[in-house]
Amino acid sequence: MPAQSSPPRTDSRPGGRSARVRAAVHQAVKELLTDEAGDALTIPVIAARAGVHATTVYRRWGSVGELLADVATSRFSGDVVVPDTGSLREDLERYAYDLAKDLSDPDTLALVRAIVGTGGEGAGVCRMERQRQLEAIIEREQGRGNQVPTIERAIEALLAPLYYRAVFTDQALSPEWARTLVSHLLPR
Amino acid sequence: MPAQSSPPRTDSRPGGRSARVRAAVHQAVKELLTDEAGDALTIPVIAARAGVHATTVYRRWGSVGELLADVATSRFSGDVVVPDTGSLREDLERYAYDLAKDLSDPDTLALVRAIVGTGGEGAGVCRMERQRQLEAIIEREQGRGNQVPTIERAIEALLAPLYYRAVFTDQALSPEWARTLVSHLLPR
Numbered sequence: 206m207p208a209q210s211s212p213p214r215t216d217s218r219p220g221g222r223s224a225r226v227r228a229a230v231h232q233a234v235k236e237l238l239t240d241e242a243g244d245a246l247t248i249p250v251i252a253a254r255a256g257v258h259a260t261t262v263y264r265r266w267g268s269v270g271e272l273l274a275d276v277a278t279s280r281f282s283g284d285v286v287v288p289d290t291g292s293l294r295e296d297l298e299r300y301a302y303d304l305a306k307d308l309s310d311p312d313t314l315a316l317v318r319a320i321v322g323t324g325g326e327g328a329g330v331c332r333m334e335r336q337r338q339l340e341a342i343i344e345r346e347q348g349r350g351n352q353v354p355t356i357e358r359a360i361e362a363l364l365a366p367l368y369y370r371a372v373f374t375d376q377a378l379s380p381e382w383a384r385t386l387v388s389h390l391l392p393r
Numbered sequence: 394m395p396a397q398s399s400p401p402r403t404d405s406r407p408g409g410r411s412a413r414v415r416a417a418v419h420q421a422v423k424e425l426l427t428d429e430a431g432d433a434l435t436i437p438v439i440a441a442r443a444g445v446h447a448t449t450v451y452r453r454w455g456s457v458g459e460l461l462a463d464v465a466t467s468r469f470s471g472d473v474v475v476p477d478t479g480s481l482r483e484d485l486e487r488y489a490y491d492l493a494k495d496l497s498d499p500d501t502l503a504l505v506r507a508i509v510g511t512g513g514e515g516a517g518v519c520r521m522e523r524q525r526q527l528e529a530i531i532e533r534e535q536g537r538g539n540q541v542p543t544i545e546r547a548i549e550a551l552l553a554p555l556y557y558r559a560v561f562t563d564q565a566l567s568p569e570w571a572r573t574l575v576s577h578l579l580p581r
Contacts, residue, residue: 332561
């Protein structure tokens with residue numbers, strides 16, 4: 206049978222509509238998170254902003270917590286290059302600087318706060334990507350045969366103060382401050 | 394004019410009704426925070442649970458963020474005794490232990506998470522009381538003429554990892570772990 210001459214449907218690619226719904230819903234979440242109005246982030250509100258049916262959102266994500274985890278997965282995956290300067294101290298300084306900069310972005314911070322607020326699995330998504338990068342830096346140094354702090358210690362000394370300051374205080378995450386965190390983890 | 398013989402109105406004491414509304418609304422917030430259903434915490438939902446008009450809640454607190462800050466003020470004020478063992482290390486160990494225990498309480502953790510989620514002033518309320526206690530411990534040691542870490546350093550080394558682990562991870566805040574935080578702040 207010859208190909209139909211009807212114009213291609215925009216939905217014809219598998220996942221096409223699905224991908225558009227996902228993009229619209231993710232965008233709606235990002236907009237609502239930075240809205241000054243501060244409306245509660247609920248599935249009906251998100252669906253209305255995205256221009257899709259609430260049932261579509263419920264069916265696909267189940268809850269606001271799962272939806273935020275999905276947004277966080279897109280946001281926090283793959284866009285950060287693990288520093289590789291050849292020096293553990295410099296790698297960690299660059300890492301802390303990058304994370305400080307990232308958490309200083311109001312959009313990122315709003316997403317992190319909302320995820321914590323839902324108390325769901327999203328909080329793990331936020332930090333796991335960052336934790337894996339830290340592990341990669343430390344393991345590389347270990348592979349060079351050098352003494353390294355444990356990953357748990359590095360989390361306490363770097364990740365924890367950066368997230369704490371971002372989420373619980375109004376203080377700036379300055380590059381100088383981020384650097385002092387490294388100097389406490391690795392005293393000279 | 395002689396005193397009326399009508400029975401005393403329960404509203405007669407200044408603040409009586411107001412105090413009851415506050416108690417009912419605070420209780421509603423606490424219940425909703427630990428509800429498995431995980432409904433969005435909105436003023437209409439809170440008001441319905443408390444059995445008061447939503448307008449009453451709006452008029453008194455303005456927003457969910459301000460209401461949570463008020464709940465946090467009640468929750469985090471005054472119920473913690475600042476340790477005073479005569480030794481900075483022991484004071485800090487007891488302090489870290491108390492905070493770890495407090496943040497392990499699901500009700501407290503749910504409140505802290507919700508406050509972070511609203512991104513409002515409540516996050517300051519959560520930590521300020523704890524920060525003041527830490528300041529009191531350190532200043533007392535300084536008053537004894539001893540060397541002390543800066544308060545900023547103590548926040549990074551104790552408060553930050555405790556809050557980070559509670560809010561971002563599923564790991565237990567064990568007493569042993571809380572003690573190691575102190576040992577990193579005050580190496581022997």
